[in-house]
Structures are given as structure tokens and as C-alpha cells.
Amino acid sequence: MELRKGPWSKKILVPVCFLIILIWIFLIDNSLLLNNLSGKATLQKPRNFVSFAHNTNLDRLTIREPSLTNDAELKRAKVSRLQVVSLWTGNNSVKGNAGSLRKYQIFRQQGLMPSKQLPTALIIGVKKGGTRALLEFLRLHPAIRAAGSEVHFFDHHYIKGFHWYRHRMPPTLSTQITMEKTPSYFVTSEVPRRVQRMNPAMKLILVVRDPVTRAISDYTQVKSKRTNMPKFEDLAFLNGSKIVDTTWVPLKIGVYARHLERWLQYFPLSQFLFVSGERLIVDPVAEITRVQDFLGLKRVICEKHFYFNATKGFPCLLKSEERPTPHCLGKNKGRSHPYIDPVAIQRLRDFYRPFNQRFYQLTGMDFGWS
Numbered sequence: 001m002e003l004r005k006g007p008w009s010k011k012i013l014v015p016v017c018f019l020i021i022l023i024w025i026f027l028i029d030n031s032l033l034l035n036n037l038s039g040k041a042t043l044q045k046p047r048n049f050v051s052f053a054h055n056t057n058l059d060r061l062t063i064r065e066p067s068l069t070n071d072a073e074l075k076r077a078k079v080s081r082l083q084v085v086s087l088w089t090g091n092n093s094v095k096g097n098a099g100s101l102r103k104y105q106i107f108r109q110q111g112l113m114p115s116k117q118l119p120t121a122l123i124i125g126v127k128k129g130g131t132r133a134l135l136e137f138l139r140l141h142p143a144i145r146a147a148g149s150e151v152h153f154f155d156h157h158y159i160k161g162f163h164w165y166r167h168r169m170p171p172t173l174s175t176q177i178t179m180e181k182t183p184s185y186f187v188t189s190e191v192p193r194r195v196q197r198m199n200p201a202m203k204l205i206l207v208v209r210d211p212v213t214r215a216i217s218d219y220t221q222v223k224s225k226r227t228n229m230p231k232f233e234d235l236a237f238l239n240g241s242k243i244v245d246t247t248w249v250p251l252k253i254g255v256y257a258r259h260l261e262r263w264l265q266y267f268p269l270s271q272f273l274f275v276s277g278e279r280l281i282v283d284p285v286a287e288i289t290r291v292q293d294f295l296g297l298k299r300v301i302c303e304k305h306f307y308f309n310a311t312k313g314f315p316c317l318l319k320s321e322e323r324p325t326p327h328c329l330g331k332n333k334g335r336s337h338p339y340i341d342p343v344a345i346q347r348l349r350d351f352y353r354p355f356n357q358r359f360y361q362l363t364g365m366d367f368g369w370s
């Protein structure tokens, strides 16, 4: 039997031996590559560690390190550190690119290469105060870069961590300020502590508007999206009475003093700038000048950037980064408000008066809402 199988065994054995020889040759040829790979694995860690210590570009990250929210965030930060630092390593695989990588790193260090950064200034509110107008006007400044839409990091997405937040930001040079606006920050109780934890030096901008008009504006926005919306007066007062329903969110938001008191437990007054929403409409340059000064920027935005659009009834832009032609904010900004019973308005004014006075005291500014 075995003798009969002999020729078949030979037929199999020969190619198998041939294959083993081929693999053996391949391994010898590539032993250098395998050595390099194992070398990379052992060398990478200490190199990264040393590079991190000397890499000034990472200073921005280091500052934020104590504020890492949780273990997952810490892990992510470590990973991103390793990724950044690996550009410095001079191992064989990157030897060819080492020169350009080093140049890239130097450009980054000198702020000549844009990179995404966490914001250092926030427009925290108030909703319907004129926050979009303010941000769009500020964007005219070459030293300001802002996230386009509301990020809601500190209220809705905090769990996602700083890495997620930073990636929502536009790339900036070291000479530029990163900003974002999310009006709900002002009224969300956990936000001041979270912001302070991330950056105790954060600059905070608050655009405020007569709380009664603000509430009507808020109501108008909801009404525009909903059919069968009850009347404003029916929502603002309890069961047709004269008692203000302070649990109704559009009214709660307007008690600015209460919200500000909470923020002042975490930030000194000097880190706030209070912008008048009314003045932003009638004299945008005056308010924008205050903001530029507050942010320590050159006064670049001025009269030449604006025109008053009589049809819209608001200041509009002659040109912006996005559009080279005159344009106003979208249709959902500057809506006409529904008719509200003047008696109801007066009652709300009376309700807000003591809170407004307290707000004026806290801010040292009289906004003239009576």
C-alpha cells in the first residue's frame, strides 16, 4: 500500500518543501523590518514621554489637564498626547519625513499652523437676547473664530468630554480666539461649575434684553413651530388670574439676577461682559467695540461693516466671511411679535422690576427696562 502511494507522497512533499524554503527566505529578507517593528514598540513610550515634556505646543493641553472630567477623558487625552508627540519620534519608519514633520511641529508651536482649540470666550446667553447677531458681527474680526452652530457642550454633551468639544471648534492660529455661543448655558445650573473646571479664566459674554420682550420673543419662536399654541397671556398667568406663572420657562429665563448670582459663585464679575441687546440693534458698533476691548482685541469691526436695513428694521452686514454681498440675519431673527394685552405686559413689568434692579446692582449697569 505504502509503495503504491509513494509517487503521490513525492508529488505533495516536493511543493511543501519548496514552500517552506520560500517562507524561510522571506523571513531572512524581512528580518530587518521585523526588528524595526519590535524596536518601535519598545522605544515609542520613553520617546513620547520625553518629547511631551519638551513640546511647548502641548502647553495648551497641559493647562487643561487638571480639568479632565473622568477616567475616559483622561484616557482619551493620553491617547491624543501620544498621537501628537509621535510626530517628533525619529524612528526608522518616519525618518524620511522627519524633516517635514519637525517643520510642521515648529509651525504649530509658533501658531502658524491652525489647530482646533477649546474656546477661551463664550457667549452664554441669554436666549433671544441677540446672541446670533453678536456672534455674526464678531466673526468679522480676523482674530475671532467661532463654531457655527450652538455646541451645547456644557449642558447636553458634557459626558462626551473635552476632546469631543475641541473637535467642534474651527481651527485657529495662536493669535486667534476660539469662541462659541450657546444661550442655554446661562440658565442651566450645572454649567458655571463645569465651565470653571475647564477654564477658570474663561471670558463670559452675556447679551441681555428686556425680560418681557425676551419672553414674548421666546414665545413667538415656539409659536412659529407649533399649531394650536395657547395665547401668551394664558401661559404667563396662572389659570386666568393675575398671578405670574414663574414656572413657565420663558418667564423663568428673564429672572437674570438669579442666574447671574449662580455664575458669580464661580467667576468674578471682571470675567463677564454684559451686552445690551437693545443697544446692539440701535448702535451695534458701540456694543461691538466694548466686546473687542473686553477680548483684548484691536478695534477692527466698525461702522463700515454695517448698514441699517429699513425693511428688516435691523442692522445688517455689508459683507462677511461667508458672503461678499450685503445681507441680514435669517428670517427667524427679527420676527414680528403677536399682539399682547398691554395690561399683561404691565403686570410682567411689575413682576420683573425688583429682579431687574438686583441685576443692575450686580452688574453695575442700568439697562433701562422699567
Ligand SMILES: Nc1ncnc2c1ncn2[C@@H]1O[C@H](COP(=O)(O)OS(=O)(=O)O)[C@@H](OP(=O)(O)O)[C@H]1O
Pocket: 126, 127, 128, 129, 130, 131, 132, 133, 183, 216, 217, 218, 220, 277, 280, 281, 314, 315, 316, 328, 329, 332, 333, 334, 335
Ligand atoms: N441685527 C439683527 N438682526 C436680527 N435680529 C437681531 C439683530 N440684532 C439683534 N437681534 C435680535 O436677536 C433676537 C434673537 O436672539 P438670539 O439670536 O439670541 O436668539 S436665539 O436664542 O439664538 O434663538 C431677535 O429677536 P426677535 O426680534 O424676537 O426675533 C432680534 O430682536
